[in-house]
Amino acid sequence: xxxxxxxxxxxxxxxxxxxxxxxxxxxxxxxxxxxxxxxxxxxxxxxxxxxxxxxxxxxxxxxxxxxxxxxxxxxxxxxxxxxxxxxxxxxxxxxxxxxxxxxxxxxxxxxxxxxxxxxxxxxxxxxxxxxxxxxxxxxxxxxxxxxxxxxxxxxxxxxxxxxxxxxxxxxxxxxxxxxxxxxxxxxxxxxxxxxxxxxxxxxxxxxxxxxxxxxxxxxxxxxxxxxxxxxxxxxxxxxxxxxxxxxxxxxxxxxxxxxxxxxxxxxxxxxxxxxxxxxxxxxxxx
Amino acid sequence: xxxxxxxxxxxxxxxxxxxxxxxxxxxxxxxxxxxxxxxxxxxxxxxxxxxxxxxxxxxxxxxxxxxxxxxxxxxxxxxxxxxxxxxxxxxxxxxxxxxxxxxxxxxxxxxxxxxxxxxxxxxxxxxxxxxxxxxxxxxxxxxxxxxxxxxxxxxxxxxxxxxxxxxxxxxxxxxxxxxxxxxxxxxxxxxxxxxxxxxxxxxxxxxxxxxxxxxxxxxxxxxxxxxxxxxxxxxxxxxxxxxxxxxxxxxxxxxxxxxxxxxxxxxxxxxxxxxxxxxxxxxxxxxxxxxxx
Amino acid sequence: xxxxxxxxxxxxxxxxxxxxxxxxxxxxxxxxxxxxxxxxxxxxxxxxxxxxxxxxxxxxxxxxxxxxxxxxxxxxxxxxxxxxxxxxxxxxxxxxxxxxxxxxxxxxxxxxxxxxxxxxxxxxxxxxxxxxxxxxxxxxxxxxxxxxxxxxxxxxxxxxxxxxxxxxxxxxxxxxxxxxxxxxxxxxxxxxxxxxxxxxxxxxxxxxxxxxxxxxxxxxxxxxxxxxxxxxxxxxxxxxxxxxxxxxxxxxxxxxxxxxxxxxxxxxxxxxxxxxxxxxxxxxxxxxxxxxxxxxxxxxxxxxxxxxxxxxxxxxxxxxxxxxxxxxxxxxxxxxxxxxxxxxxxxxxxxxxxxxxxxxxxxxxxxxxxxxxx
Numbered sequence: 021x022x023x024x025x026x027x028x029x030x031x032x033x034x035x036x037x038x039x040x041x042x043x044x045x046x047x048x049x050x051x052x053x054x055x056x057x058x059x060x061x062x063x064x065x066x067x068x069x070x071x072x073x074x075x076x077x078x079x080x081x082x083x084x085x086x087x088x089x090x091x092x093x094x095x096x097x098x099x100x101x102x103x104x105x106x107x108x109x110x111x112x113x114x115x116x117x118x119x120x121x122x123x124x125x126x127x128x129x130x131x132x133x134x135x136x137x138x139x140x141x142x143x144x145x146x147x148x149x150x151x152x153x154x155x156x157x158x159x160x161x162x163x164x165x166x167x168x169x170x171x172x173x174x175x176x177x178x179x180x181x182x183x184x185x186x187x188x189x190x191x192x193x194x195x196x197x198x199x200x201x202x203x204x205x206x207x208x209x210x211x212x213x214x215x216x217x218x219x220x221x222x223x224x225x226x227x228x229x230x231x232x233x234x235x236x237x238x239x240x241x242x243x244x245x246x247x248x249x250x251x252x253x254x255x256x257x258x259x260x261x262x263x264x265x266x267x268x269x270x271x272x273x274x275x276x277x278x279x280x281x282x283x284x285x286x287x288x289x290x291x292x293x294x295x296x297x298x299x300x301x302x303x304x305x306x
Numbered sequence: 307x308x309x310x311x312x313x314x315x316x317x318x319x320x321x322x323x324x325x326x327x328x329x330x331x332x333x334x335x336x337x338x339x340x341x342x343x344x345x346x347x348x349x350x351x352x353x354x355x356x357x358x359x360x361x362x363x364x365x366x367x368x369x370x371x372x373x374x375x376x377x378x379x380x381x382x383x384x385x386x387x388x389x390x391x392x393x394x395x396x397x398x399x400x401x402x403x404x405x406x407x408x409x410x411x412x413x414x415x416x417x418x419x420x421x422x423x424x425x426x427x428x429x430x431x432x433x434x435x436x437x438x439x440x441x442x443x444x445x446x447x448x449x450x451x452x453x454x455x456x457x458x459x460x461x462x463x464x465x466x467x468x469x470x471x472x473x474x475x476x477x478x479x480x481x482x483x484x485x486x487x488x489x490x491x492x493x494x495x496x497x498x499x500x501x502x503x504x505x506x507x508x509x510x511x512x513x514x515x516x517x518x519x520x521x522x523x524x525x526x527x528x529x530x531x532x533x534x535x536x537x538x539x540x541x542x543x544x545x546x547x548x549x550x551x552x553x554x555x556x557x558x559x560x561x562x563x564x565x566x567x568x569x570x571x572x573x574x575x576x577x578x579x580x581x582x583x584x585x586x587x588x589x590x591x592x593x594x595x596x597x598x599x
Numbered sequence: 600x601x602x603x604x605x606x607x608x609x610x611x612x613x614x615x616x617x618x619x620x621x622x623x624x625x626x627x628x629x630x631x632x633x634x635x636x637x638x639x640x641x642x643x644x645x646x647x648x649x650x651x652x653x654x655x656x657x658x659x660x661x662x663x664x665x666x667x668x669x670x671x672x673x674x675x676x677x678x679x680x681x682x683x684x685x686x687x688x689x690x691x692x693x694x695x696x697x698x699x700x701x702x703x704x705x706x707x708x709x710x711x712x713x714x715x716x717x718x719x720x721x722x723x724x725x726x727x728x729x730x731x732x733x734x735x736x737x738x739x740x741x742x743x744x745x746x747x748x749x750x751x752x753x754x755x756x757x758x759x760x761x762x763x764x765x766x767x768x769x770x771x772x773x774x775x776x777x778x779x780x781x782x783x784x785x786x787x788x789x790x791x792x793x794x795x796x797x798x799x800x801x802x803x804x805x806x807x808x809x810x811x812x813x814x815x816x817x818x819x820x821x822x823x824x825x826x827x828x829x830x831x832x833x834x835x836x837x838x839x840x841x842x843x844x845x846x847x848x849x850x851x852x853x854x855x856x857x858x859x860x861x862x863x864x865x866x867x868x869x870x871x872x873x874x875x876x877x878x879x880x881x882x883x884x885x886x887x888x889x890x891x892x893x894x895x896x897x898x899x900x901x902x903x904x905x906x907x908x909x910x911x912x913x914x915x916x917x918x919x920x921x922x923x924x925x926x927x928x929x930x931x932x933x934x935x936x937x938x939x940x941x942x943x944x945x946x947x948x949x950x951x952x953x954x955x956x957x958x959x960x961x962x963x964x965x966x967x968x969x970x971x972x973x
Contacts, residue, residue, distance in 0.1 A: 025412050034407035036402040036421055036465055043458035044427045047438025054441055107334055110327040114320070124331070126573070127393040131338050133515075134565045135523045137542045142341035145348055150346055158329070183337065215323065236429060244431020247525065247543065261433050268437060268530065280434050291429065482694035485661060490708040490759060492684030502712070504698040583697045584741050 023269070054277035062285075064273055073276035081263075086286070089259040092174075092249070093242040096181040100238050101231065103182070104189025108230075109223070110199040125194065132187045140180050140248050149170040172254030180252045185241055194232030197223065211291035232298035236291050243287050331359045341560070349555035361443030368556040381541060381557060388538035389564075391452060391460070392522040398457075399464045399517030400510060404503075428466035433460055450533040458525035464520045468513040475509030507596025508576040515572040519565060535589075605833035610672065611685075611795030612637035612761035613658060618667030620653050627653040628819045631667070637762075640789050640796045644805035645816035645842075651799045652767060654816075655894045658797060659688045659765045671763060682708070686738045688765045691772065693748045693934060701751045702727065702736040706761045730788070731828035746771050746781055753788060764789075766798040770805060782808060803843050807831055815839050822972065832890070838972040840888040845896075845940075848969070849911070849933050850886035853879050860908055861885060866934030873963040888967045892940040896927065898949075899956040910960040911937060915953050927958065 023031070076082050079140040107128065115121045130138060145288035147170040148153050154166035169175055199222065208218050224231075260283050267276035352363025405427050410417060427435075439459045443450045450456070483505060487497040504512070525539040532540060538561060543555070606948045613635040620627045628650040635641045643651035655671055656662040660681035668675045676684035695704050703710075706723040714722075727733045730750040740748055749769060749920055756764055769785065770778045789796045800806055805826035806813050814824040814837075822842075832839035840848050845904045849872065852864030861874040863885050872887055879885050889909075899912055904911060913932030918925060929937040939959060951957065 026414045029409040029412050029414040029417075032405040032413075033417075033420055034468070036406040036424070039402065039458060039461050039465060040420075040423050040427055042460045043425065043439055043455075044435060047435060047442045050429075050442045050445055051434065051438045066339070103334065106330055108333050114324045114327055128338065130566075130569060133344065133519045133523075134562045134568050135539055135542065135558070136347065137523075137539050138561060139342060141542075141554070141558065142345040145344050146341040149372060172390070183341070187336075215321075226417060240429040240431060244432055244433060244526075261431060264437075265433060268433075268440075273441060276437060280437055283431070284434060287429075287431070301543065357934070423780075474810075480692065480694070482690050482692050484694060486688075486694040486696070487707070487711075489659065489681045489688045490711060490755070491659070491680070492707075492711045497712055501696060505696070526944060582741075583739060 027264050051277045055281045057274040057277075058274065059274035062274075063122070071272045073282070074280060075275065076278050085258060085260050085263055088257065089261075091244060092177060092181065092259065093095055093239050095178050096185065096242050097235060097238050100186045100189045103186050104193055104234060105227075105231070107186075108190050108193040108197055108227075109192060111217070112200075113223075121213060127191060129187060129197040136184055137235065137247065140251060143176060143180055143183070143252065144171065147176055149169050152287050172252070172256060174253065174257065177249050177257060180248050181242055181245070184248070185238050188237035188241065189231075192233035192237075193230035196227040200226045228298045232294050234293055239290055239294075240287055243283065243290070340591040342558075345555045345558045346562075348552055349559040351555070368552045369560070371553045372556045372560070379484070381538075384538045384541040387452065387535060388522055391457065394453070394457060395464055395521035396514050399468045400514050401507070402461075402465060403468030403472050403513050404506075404510060406469055407476050408498075408502075410469075410473065411476060414556060415498065417558065424469050424585045425465040427462045428470075430462075432463065435459055435529070436527045436530030439527070443531075448476045450531050452532060452535065455531035455533070456528050456537070459531045460521045460524050460570040463524060463527060464517045467516045469515065471509060471513050475506055475512075479506065484511050508557075508579050511572050511576050515569065518568055522565070522568075603678055604918045610793075612672055613763060613795065613797070614668075614670040614673075615654070615658075616668045616670065618654070618657065618669060618745065620650075620657060621665045623973055626819055631821060633814065633821060633824060637672070637795070638793055638795055639811045640786065640798065640809055641692050641812040641814065642805060642810035643750050643799045643814050643816060644801070644806040646801055648818075649661055649816040650819040651814075651816050651958065655688075655765050655767055655799050658763065660684055660687050661688070665840045669774060679802075682759060685760075685762040685764060686763035687759045687763075687765065689749075689752050689756050691767045691769065693740075693752040695748055695752055695755070695898050697740055701743070702739045704736055704751060705755045707755065722758065726758050729791075730754045736829045739967065746777055746784075749773075749781060750784070752956060757788075757792060762792060763795045763797060764792075765861055766796065767800055768800075768801070770800070770971065778805070785809065789931065807843075815842060817842070817972070833967060834959050835970060836972045837886050837888075837969050840969055842966075845891055846888040846967075847891055847937050848886060848888055848935065849937075850969075850971075851934060853883050855882060868911070868931070868933055869906075870911055870933060871906065873967050874911060884971060886971060887967045888969050889961050889965050891938050892924070893965045894939055894961040896939045896941055896957055896959050898951070898953075899958045906958070907960065909963060909966060910958060912958045913937060915957060918951065918953065927951065929959070932959070939946070 038099040053066075054064075055072055056070070057072075058065040058069050059072065111121055111124055115124060130259045144151075148154070149168070151166075151169070151171070153170060154163075157163050158166065188193045204222060205218060208222060213221070244261050246259060246265045249257055249259045250262055260274050260279065264283070267273075267279065316596050348361070350364045351361060351367070351368060353364050353367040354362050406420075412420070436459060437456050440450060443455050448454070477554060479502075483501050487501040492500060523539060524537075525543065528537050529540055529543070536544065542557060542561075613633075615631050615633040618631040619629050626836045631650075631654065632689075635653075640747050641655060645651050647660070653662060657664050658671075660676070660679060663677060668679050671684055671686070681688065695701075696707065698722060699707070702720065702723045705726050706714075706719040709719040709722060724733065724736060727736055730753060732750050732754070734749065735743060735747065735751070740751065745750065766785070770781055773781060782805060785798070798806075798809060807830070810827055812824065813827050815822045815830055815836055823830055823839045830839060831843050831845060834843060834846060839850050840846040849863070849865055851863035851870070851872060853861045854869070855862040856874070856878055857871070859874060859876075859878075861878055862871045862872050872885075874885075879918055895964050911929075911932040913929035915927060916930040916936070917928040919928075920943075922943070924942050926940045927941055929939065929948075937959065
């Protein structure tokens with residue numbers, strides 16, 4: 021039985037498509053639907069009302085939550101970009117043997133395969149009042165008292181994010197950089213270009229796609245996070261997702277759904293903005 | 307202004323920037339591994355020790371406490387459940403990703419839609435998917451459970467990764483192999499099983515690795531869709547909020563160990579396969595070929 | 600399905616009748632008629648894009664013609680898969696399965712047909728012996744050199760017992776030295792197995808070294824099909840004459856007719872040439888070929904006397920040393936460059952310099968009439 025190529029493709033892609041529609045597409049629509057349901061604090065009634073959104077936008081907390089979360093996202097994005105770019109640059113352009121490149125690259129990726137939660141928690145004994153870092157500082161004599169701000173603060177939250185998500189910057193940028201034709205760089209060197217100029221004029225533009233991909237990953241991960249911010253700030257701070265998870269825990273589904281939709285739109289806008297600057301379709305589609 | 311040394315020399319002295327960057331890299335690695343090593347060390351905390359330093363003796367006390375269920379929650383149960391779920395996710399992800407990757411080799415109407423659907427699923431915050439799946443099941447009055455809602459929610463995270471890996475692997479796949487198979491009389495099925503799959507095996511192992519570890523470590527999607535019984539990450543999450551003993555760290559060490567074993571097995575087998583297939587060929591001799599009589 | 604099930608005493612004769620292949624808007628080959636005798640070594644020769652690979656793949660069964668018939672041993676095989684029609688292909692990259700040993704690669708066709716393991720191994724080892732690669736049976740392709748891989752690829756194709764073996768630029772991936780060596784191998788194996796070989800190449804010298812029959816192609820149609828000697832020594836069209844090398848083409852418009860001669864204007868020069876019977880009319884285009892090594896080169900004495908029949912005059916533009924001969928390129932002789940291949944003993948008796956005025960002459964028997972390429 022010979023099938024047409026198109027039909028074969030449809031059959032082959034069907035399982036994945038089905039799963040994605042059932043567990044992504046449909047739930048998304050359901051969330052959107054729920055965001056319009058009527059909720060009086062206890063009961064949820066299917067309807068089409070804007071009250072959930074109204075309450076969301078009326079509340080002052082909403083704005084401050086978003087500002088805080090976006091602040092986290094931008095800070096983390098900036099730091100992971102610098103760190104990720106530098107690490108990728110080092111691996112691609114300064115490590116000579118392919119074997120070492122691979123080995124060091126793996127070294128960076130291995131932590132990714134272990135649980136995020138454990139990695140996040142591991143900062144607590146490290147940064148705490150009696151933690152290793154403080155003890156080291158005091159031991160060396162830089163401070164007399166343990167630094168309080170290290171843990172359960174914005175600082176801790178951002179450090180944890182950077183720890184968890186830098187890899188998402190490194191991998192795409194590494195990929196983009198590795199594809200750069202070396203003879204272009206050699207030609208620039210022959211023409212007398214300085215290293216800095218080469219980085220700025222050649223390497224950065226040619227790694228655009230990797231930077232864009234990494235940025236998309238990091239920003240969506242931070243914007244959607246609720247557990248890192250809770251633990252590392254010692255519940256002092258909050259994020260949009262955290263507020264949402266609280267609402268879910270209290271079975272306040274329609275408001276949570278409205279929150280979710282707004283979050284989705286904001287994140288969507290941020291991603292779209294990045295995609296307008298850099299077209300990543302070519303890179304992803306292979 | 308002219309630069310005295312090129313960025314990359316094959317031989318000779320390395321520019322000073324190399325040392326600076328190498329130091330930066332070393333710091334980065336320390337940054338990555340340092341805190342976790344604190345956990346590993348602390349998990350061997352003595353019986354009277356607390357959550358932070360200083361260490362009060364060393365023991366396996368907390369590992370022991372881990373396996374006795376009462377005080378520290380149902381670790382063994384969560385562990386077993388997580389592994390089983392991860393294995394199922396692995397299998398499904400491999401099968402679906404390989405098939406879908408094959409599908410995308412041709413253009414078909416709607417391929418762009420499926421592609422963007424997968425990418426959107428990838429960058430969607432987990433909690434949104436968890437919420438959505440939970441609500442959907444509630445809407446249709448189906449109870450959430452491991453092998454239904456949790457499985458599905460995790461797949462929305464692993465499938466896009468699997469698809470992207472297959473893209474990368476298939477784009478480098480030389481179609482001549484398939485044609486050679488056809489030329490030698492193999493049917494489509496035979497070509498798939500005897501030629502395509504074996505050659506793509508390293509990539510498929512990669513998909514399996516992603517499928518397993520992403521499931522095993524997954525938290526936000528599973529949290530809202532697992533129903534009554536916890537996965538391991540959920541268990542840990544529960545412990546962070548109400549457990550005050552180094553048993554938590556012992557748990558961290560054990561889960562990491564499992565992850566390392568899985569990684570080592572996967573990467574090791576990939577390395578073995580690659581090395582066997584890509585050994586440097588013997589140079590042809592100008593005078594006479596070594597195969598001549 | 601048994602490979603090569605149509606058995607015949609003379610195996611592997613091929614005929615293409617009116618074969619056209621379109622890819623969307625593009626026509627790759629157009630109205631091809633070609634007959635290749637059984638057991639011949641045939642080379643399809645031409646530049647990139649001329650359609651030679653398309654024809655190869657249509658004979659192989661990896662492409663189907665849009666129009667026309669492909670016949671092997673008299674039977675139309677269009678629509679049949681490769682193994683049923685009795686063809687086997689050797690790919691440019693060899694396409695040896697990297698995960699299988701040499702013996703398993705060779706035995707692949709047998710495995711696919713369900714032959715049991717012991718017999719598969721036995722027959723693969725026999726084939727390995729025939730290509731003198733027995734000791735590489737359990738090695739992986741990556742551990743072999745280019746020449747060794749080619750032998751395995753050949754063995755893998757030949758074990759299917761084909762009547763026609765198709766080779767897609769088999770020597771292009773090899774370096775110069777190896778290429779010459781492997782050429783001999785291919786010819787030897789073809790003689791030994793006695794089946795038809797169809798070999799696609801863009802290298803003229805390779806084609807005439809190997810082939811019983813050379814098919815010169817350009818832009819989807821056949822310019823000339825004949826023996827190597829015919830194609831080189833007696834090209835039929837200006838394209839073939841120029842493509843094969845070794846010939847000078849003199850082309851122009853007839854301005855005068857004489858007794859057994861015509862005078863043409865070629866690039867502003869008046870050249871008198873032997874003419875065929877009946878000779879072309881004034882105003883018609885006329886073109887001949889004359890072998891580069893069958894002419895006589897002399898220094899010009901500077902006189903303004905008109906040129907004799909079958910002669911051109913010009914100036915040396917370049918001299919290239921090629922070992923036993925020298926390639927002397929002239930300018931201002933006719934509408935295109937004129938080349939003289941002179942033996943080194945003759946040249947060094949009185950070496951020329953760039954810029955020297957010269958005259959070139961040849962005997963009437965060396966004139967070869969061409970038709971214009973359509």
